[in-house]
Amino acid sequence: MILLLLLILTGYLVNLVIPWWGIAITGFVLGFQLKPEPGKGFGIGFLALFLLWGGQALYIHVANNGILSTRIADMLGVGSPYLVILITGIIGGLVSGLAVLSGTLFIRKDLE
Template sequence: MILAILLALSAWLLSFVLPWWSLAIPAVVLGALLGTSGGHSFGFGALGIGAWWLIHTLYIHIANDGILTGRIADLFSLPHPSLVILITVIIGGLTGGLATLTGYLFRTTFLK
């Protein structure tokens, strides 16, 4: 669980100065340092980044009264704006999980 918390905090800090894909940097490092298995690394990486993106997306949604998510839903012909939030969380979770898994696999491959 500490992996997910550290990953969410580091992604939050990096989001102030770097683009969205910068979450992969601490995910690879933390996956290499704290990952105990492939499933553990992927699961907690997906949980940490998915939770962070959910909080951030809900904040943006509430801050502008859903205008942005409504327009993006219209752009992609989605029936409801909440699907934009769901898709965003899934993409973030997959990105975080795969990056953390990559860090764990690098450690197990190169430190044997």
């Protein structure tokens, strides 16, 4: 749970200062530091950014009355703006999950 919250918090903050791939760094570092079991690490990593990015997207979608997300859905040919939100969550989730997983697999000795 702490990992999840930390991932969301750091993922949010890092994205304010460096480009989107910052979430791979924070995920990796937190995975390395907190060392959850690898499978679980991937799951929590995925869930954290799925919630963060998907949540942010959903918020914007609602505040914007879906004007842009509907157009993007048309552009991508996916039909529904909710799928655009889902894709946003999945992309964030995959990167984060894989980053946390990588972090868990390294042990301190490896890096020395």
